[in-house]
Amino acid sequence: MSDDGRIALSLILNGAPRNVAVAPCDTLLDLIRDQLCLTGTKKGCDMGACGACTVLVQGRRIKSCLALAASYDGALITTIEGIGTLEDLHPLQAAFIRHDALQCGYCTPGQILSGIALLDETPATLADIREGMSGNLCRCGAQPNIVAAIAELAGL
Amino acid sequence: MSGPAFRYARAGDVAEALVQGARPGAAYLAGGTDLLQLWKSGAATPEQVVDISRLPLGEVRFVGGLLSIGALARLSDVAAHPGVARDHPLIAEAILASASGQVRNMATIGGNLLQRTRCPYFRDPDLACNKRTPGSGCGALDGESRQAALFGASAACVATHPSDLAVALAALDAEVEVLGAAGARRVGLTDLFRLPGEAPQHDTILAPGELITAAHVRGGARFAGRSTYLKVRDRASFEFAVLSVAAALRLEAGVIVEARLATGGVAPLPWRLSRAEAALVGRAPSAEGFAEAGALAVEGARPLAGNGFKIELLRRAVVRALQTVGGQA
Numbered sequence: 376m377s378d379d380g381r382i383a384l385s386l387i388l389n390g391a392p393r394n395v396a397v398a399p400c401d402t403l404l405d406l407i408r409d410q411l412c413l414t415g416t417k418k419g420c421d422m423g424a425c426g427a428c429t430v431l432v433q434g435r436r437i438k439s440c441l442a443l444a445a446s447y448d449g450a451l452i453t454t455i456e457g458i459g460t461l462e463d464l465h466p467l468q469a470a471f472i473r474h475d476a477l478q479c480g481y482c483t484p485g486q487i488l489s490g491i492a493l494l495d496e497t498p499a500t501l502a503d504i505r506e507g508m509s510g511n512l513c514r515c516g517a518q519p520n521i522v523a524a525i526a527e528l529a530g531l
Numbered sequence: 532m533s534g535p536a537f538r539y540a541r542a543g544d545v546a547e548a549l550v551q552g553a554r555p556g557a558a559y560l561a562g563g564t565d566l567l568q569l570w571k572s573g574a575a576t577p578e579q580v581v582d583i584s585r586l587p588l589g590e591v592r593f594v595g596g597l598l599s600i601g602a603l604a605r606l607s608d609v610a611a612h613p614g615v616a617r618d619h620p621l622i623a624e625a626i627l628a629s630a631s632g633q634v635r636n637m638a639t640i641g642g643n644l645l646q647r648t649r650c651p652y653f654r655d656p657d658l659a660c661n662k663r664t665p666g667s668g669c670g671a672l673d674g675e676s677r678q679a680a681l682f683g684a685s686a687a688c689v690a691t692h693p694s695d696l697a698v699a700l701a702a703l704d705a706e707v708e709v710l711g712a713a714g715a716r717r718v719g720l721t722d723l724f725r726l727p728g729e730a731p732q733h734d735t736i737l738a739p740g741e742l743i744t745a746a747h748v749r750g751g752a753r754f755a756g757r758s759t760y761l762k763v764r765d766r767a768s769f770e771f772a773v774l775s776v777a778a779a780l781r782l783e784a785g786v787i788v789e790a791r792l793a794t795g796g797v798a799p800l801p802w803r804l805s806r807a808e809a810a811l812v813g814r815a816p817s818a819e820g821f822a823e824a825g826a827l828a829v830e831g832a833r834p835l836a837g838n839g840f841k842i843e844l845l846r847r848a849v850v851r852a853l854q855t856v857g858g859q860a
Contacts (some may be wrong), residue, residue: 380538399536400536405533421566436633438633443560445582511631526797
């Protein structure tokens with residue numbers, strides 16, 4: 376820890392090495408949005424309930440608002456900015472568009488990252504997808520279309 | 532910042548953790564899923580967070596009939612481990628009924644057992660709560676009591692323990708391994724927790740700085756064919772239990788030779804239903820037997836104004852869980 380109390384971290388963020396310094400009580404969400412200015416990840420509830428803060432760490436979905444940044448030294452982090460490009464969408468992003476799986480778009484980055492991680496777990500049924508996505512809330516009611524988009528990629 | 536500032540230290544090894552964790556104002560950080568919520572809501576104000584998340588205590592082993600789960604193993608990894616998913620499905624079911632996929636990837640076994648109550652009076656620093664602020668009173672006693680305990684409560688505290696995993700482990704007679712300055716010891720899972728009595732601020736028998744290092748289940752695989760975790764809650768997913776029942780049976784020649792029943796969400800710790808278990812042994816599974824077990828399960832329940840419905844709900848949940856395991860295997 377440095378003299379000003381900040382903690383140095385080495386991260387791999389969306390494939391690129393980043394060296395940052397965080398306050399002891401910064402969450403990963405604070406770091407991503409406020410310091411790294413990657414605002415695709417959203418602060419919805421800031422208490423782990425809504426999932427709008429979902430990011431991938433070592434390919435596993437977590438809630439960044441409950442993650443203490445200092446604990447993630449050396450982590451491989453993927454945010455929505457690291458998923459696809461406008462010219463080359465990730466298949467799940469393309470499926471979200473095909474299935475109209477968003478309205479206001481606020482929960483969407485978290486839904487995409489959560490859905491990508493869920494697809495890695497090979498859900499076997501639609502019920503598995505609904506259950507598997509229960510950590511991501513959508514206030515606009517796009518859930519059926521979100522499930523349909525994931526189901527298409529899951530081959531269900 | 533989402534709360535008052537704290538210092539951060541990373542424990543290099545277990546010995547270092549024990550020293551740092553024993554200091555006043557220290558709080559252990561593993562997955563952080565409960566600690567950060569408590570800190571953000573003001574229910575916990577640690578001066579220093581001691582990060583134990585990288586200590587080598589995350590292994591899951593099933594060898595020679597003994598299942599050992601490291602306290603830092605993540606819930607999702609434990610549920611997916613063949614020694615759990617295949618051989619102790621009750622534990623896997625309880626874990627998968629907990630939280631959400633994201634939280635299960637972060638949360639640890641030890642943290643899950645040590646998570647604090649969800650009672651709204653505990654979680655809100657502006658409300659009366661003897662568990663959080665000794666002497667401030669218990670707002671739930673004559674306030675919102677829907678979530679309150681039926682068993683084991685006291686005039687000082689009616690809070691319940693929210694862990695699903697703890698209920699499954701209690702049904703399987705699990706032990707936890709505790710490490711302190713004086714060395715390691717084993718404690719029966721239900722003995723880890725304290726009844727509130729007149730000092731509800733202490734959830735467990737752990738001294739400051741002590742660590743849970745593992746949970747052990749011996750011989751639990753004999754229930755693999757007939758077990759179920761029934762979680763009753765207001766939403767279908769990602770919510771704590773209103774109440775839950777872990778049930779397991781072992782039959783020989785059509786007769787119940789062993790019965791395990793534990794309930795969650797109705798007491799300050801997972802509550803074994805010993806008299807209900809005893810009433811089932813020596814009989815074939817039957818509607819009469821299950822009904823008797825259900826009736827025994829709720830004997831001694833002491834409701835408050837808002838949670839009386841849990842008595843009938845528990846009786847029916849016990850019967851339903853027994854019907855499920857009675858029809859398995």
